[in-house]
Amino acid sequence: MSYFRIIEDLIKNARGPPPLEGVKVVEFSHYILGPNIPRLLAQLGAEVIKIEPPPRGDRWKYASMWGGKGFYKGMRIDYLYLNSNKYFVGIDFRKEEGRKLVVELAKRADVFVENMEPGTLDRYGLGYLQLREVNPRLIYVSASGYGNWGPLSRLPSYDIIGQAESGVIDTTGWEDGVNEAYRLPDYPGDWLPSTMAVSAIIAALIYRERAGRGQYIDLSQAASMQRFMYHFTYMSLTGSRLKRSGFIDPSAYVSGVFKTADGRFAAIAAMTERQYDALAEAVPGLRGMRDARDPDSLWRKYEAVRAWASGRTLGELLEFGKRAGVPVQPVLNDKEVLDDPWRAERGSVLRIRDRLYGEIVVPGPIVKMSETPLAVRWVARPVGYHNKLVLARKLGLPAAEVERLEREGVVGYWDGQLGNMPPPGWNAEDDPVFRGERDEVGP
Amino acid sequence: MSDREEEALRRLFGDREAKPEALEGVKAVEICGTNFGCRIAGSLLSELGAEVYTVPDEDAKRITPHGATIDGVGIPYFVEGRGKREVALEEVPKLLSELDILIDGLGPGRLYSRGMGYPQLSERYPRLIYVAISQFGHYGRKAEEYAEMPDSDLTGQAYNGYMAMLGNPSLPEPYSYPIRAGIWLAWAFAGAAGALSALAAYWARMRSGRGQFIDVAINEVLSVDHPYQLGAPFVLGAPRQRSPTIDANILVTYTTAKAKDDFVALATVIWPEVEAFFEIIGRPDLAERWRKAIEAWERDPGQLKELEREVFAEVAKYKAEDLVKASREKGRPPIAVVKSVEWVASQPHWRMRGAILELTCRGKKILVPGTPYMMSETPGRVKLKC
Numbered sequence: 001m002s003y004f005r006i007i008e009d010l011i012k013n014a015r016g017p018p019p020l021e022g023v024k025v026v027e028f029s030h031y032i033l034g035p036n037i038p039r040l041l042a043q044l045g046a047e048v049i050k051i052e053p054p055p056r057g058d059r060w061k062y063a064s065m066w067g068g069k070g071f072y073k074g075m076r077i078d079y080l081y082l083n084s085n086k087y088f089v090g091i092d093f094r095k096e097e098g099r100k101l102v103v104e105l106a107k108r109a110d111v112f113v114e115n116m117e118p119g120t121l122d123r124y125g126l127g128y129l130q131l132r133e134v135n136p137r138l139i140y141v142s143a144s145g146y147g148n149w150g151p152l153s154r155l156p157s158y159d160i161i162g163q164a165e166s167g168v169i170d171t172t173g174w175e176d177g178v179n180e181a182y183r184l185p186d187y188p189g190d191w192l193p194s195t196m197a198v199s200a201i202i203a204a205l206i207y208r209e210r211a212g213r214g215q216y217i218d219l220s221q222a223a224s225m226q227r228f229m230y231h232f233t234y235m236s237l238t239g240s241r242l243k244r245s246g247f248i249d250p251s252a253y254v255s256g257v258f259k260t261a262d263g264r265f266a267a268i269a270a271m272t273e274r275q276y277d278a279l280a281e282a283v284p285g286l287r288g289m290r291d292a293r294d295p296d297s298l299w300r301k302y303e304a305v306r307a308w309a310s311g312r313t314l315g316e317l318l319e320f321g322k323r324a325g326v327p328v329q330p331v332l333n334d335k336e337v338l339d340d341p342w343r344a345e346r347g348s349v350l351r352i353r354d355r356l357y358g359e360i361v362v363p364g365p366i367v368k369m370s371e372t373p374l375a376v377r378w379v380a381r382p383v384g385y386h387n388k389l390v391l392a393r394k395l396g397l398p399a400a401e402v403e404r405l406e407r408e409g410v411v412g413y414w415d416g417q418l419g420n421m422p423p424p425g426w427n428a429e430d431d432p433v434f435r436g437e438r439d440e441v442g443p
Numbered sequence: 444m445s446d447r448e449e450e451a452l453r454r455l456f457g458d459r460e461a462k463p464e465a466l467e468g469v470k471a472v473e474i475c476g477t478n479f480g481c482r483i484a485g486s487l488l489s490e491l492g493a494e495v496y497t498v499p500d501e502d503a504k505r506i507t508p509h510g511a512t513i514d515g516v517g518i519p520y521f522v523e524g525r526g527k528r529e530v531a532l533e534e535v536p537k538l539l540s541e542l543d544i545l546i547d548g549l550g551p552g553r554l555y556s557r558g559m560g561y562p563q564l565s566e567r568y569p570r571l572i573y574v575a576i577s578q579f580g581h582y583g584r585k586a587e588e589y590a591e592m593p594d595s596d597l598t599g600q601a602y603n604g605y606m607a608m609l610g611n612p613s614l615p616e617p618y619s620y621p622i623r624a625g626i627w628l629a630w631a632f633a634g635a636a637g638a639l640s641a642l643a644a645y646w647a648r649m650r651s652g653r654g655q656f657i658d659v660a661i662n663e664v665l666s667v668d669h670p671y672q673l674g675a676p677f678v679l680g681a682p683r684q685r686s687p688t689i690d691a692n693i694l695v696t697y698t699t700a701k702a703k704d705d706f707v708a709l710a711t712v713i714w715p716e717v718e719a720f721f722e723i724i725g726r727p728d729l730a731e732r733w734r735k736a737i738e739a740w741e742r743d744p745g746q747l748k749e750l751e752r753e754v755f756a757e758v759a760k761y762k763a764e765d766l767v768k769a770s771r772e773k774g775r776p777p778i779a780v781v782k783s784v785e786w787v788a789s790q791p792h793w794r795m796r797g798a799i800l801e802l803t804c805r806g807k808k809i810l811v812p813g814t815p816y817m818m819s820e821t822p823g824r825v826k827l828k829c
Contacts, residue, residue: 119444156777171625371655
């Protein structure tokens, strides 16, 4: 059997429990930076309880996308993805009893994730120093633009402001002739830091096994982006700044985006001498220029490849890349990503049947594991949807007590605003999960 | 947060050097070749305290902006090599019995053909966690088809659908083509996914006693983590269009703009912020027109384009700092001057927090990215060396 088949068998036959099964997470966060951390933890099998103040909760769910076309059966599509595999409780933490409920959830939790403005939760007695008193094993994560302490810690924290303050916008775009600087699209200032934070959380869990203590993780989105800015080193080493260079990777021997004969865009990057030499065999005008790596030379080399690539189809360029060992790939658009057979084969674009919202295409697991497979089992729910399930079955409150808390407005539900509702035709009486009689998955 | 609370926090994170490391006792080796997604995965484990060995690679040492080197080593290699011990590929088998994690970035089948693939190693070392990081993964038709083609960050950004959303299509060719994020975003995402999955497997192994194989595909991590590449075409039935000035999702000016003297970043997300922004630039009338243009967006995207030009012409009349000041006075929306790399490097905030570090190499002061892992009990650490 070939290597590829052996690995395929391993991945396709993965049947074990997910890696973080048994880990309990409380999420007290909104927008993207905070919620993406528990999203990934939940994908890895942790139990995540997302606390929102009723009836509106996390405001990100209402942002209008694509002219109001971003909703799917009443919920925004990206919100459904970002909050998959989570349990939703609506707790008014400004009421003393609500605050106590949050504390009760934190007592049984391993991880607590928040991304409110620095200091907000401390005012309600839900900051790290306060929750540590009731649960010294708690791993508490505050995610913010610049971290919770330091001279810049009180700046507003939004993906784009974090990008501006980190310097990363100054790395993207063009300069000299065309002077433009762009924010990185689709909010990577949220997605990348939150992904990096997951490693710190699991490392803290591993440490806790040894030391018995939890800890506080103060995540800064700007610092997480800076982690990948070799620009600081370049500047201090050479005395000049690394200029924005559009599609050219200044670390390559030659690179760029090219328009092909069939009207497609292809990215080509010769990262090594060997790759450059292989390209120079085919491209007129490249030979002898390999070691000239200053910006002007990189541009001249780009132009030589551009002239060559413009006479070739994308298919021909890909064949060349495979044969010559040079990185070449198409610039895919959204639709091509969605329809990519490779992604479907790997389960990275998944069509699932969500118990509440029905058939839906979702992004699959971030990695594929052979013993402890990850899964996307259900998508987001409206505010408070799992109140009964969580309070009665997970916290052990008697039904009468849950009813009292509801009556007194300590816990509450969605109000049917677009972005915060069950699908059309939903009926509470017919929904055993909403009524707390069974879990989303399993018996 | 009060000054006193902030001081309490600062103390909590103090004395970093004297504290233990989270992953003390965890041993990893990375065999990356020129794949920096692989090196970044190793680095993140190292920053969290794992003992990481790296197999040196001469080609990787030469991957560096405009050929710049520190003692003959390229900048990315220098940064991602910190705290790691070098080991020759031939020596790796000697480490295997005490190894927890092996990160393979060479491409599918390479280590297998040397007798060091997961199928062979797992027989002898069932506790081994093997993380494969490659462009199309280690199984399936495409992985096999592209097995001989090396990966790169640029092609990763392209295949993830990311570059399609970046750049200004209104510029003359070729400046109008899709461009890259100025950092290695595809490699960074792959590295972050590699590190977190290695640790998730380590956690699982503490219970099961068994290791496993993990497959990370550089060409997909970014687009499964970011939900827009799938979500947008799923509900719209069509790809989004890139624009440097209008956010392709919320269709408002959540973007950068050229003020009179500098670039500014405008964080208008919710409608009251959009209205406040139009008031700041002295054009409250634009709010209603913008709202109508969004309603008409699908059948006539040109309306938004036209308004966009008007808005940015107004922004260009103001000094960047004046816009920031006006937004602070109004309370919204957040606006910031786009900081240059030089300015950022000079900020005490990043030095205090260890996000940017300074070291002296042969008498020369060099700045390097630090670690974002600010942890109270087991602070992340980079082991500086020249």
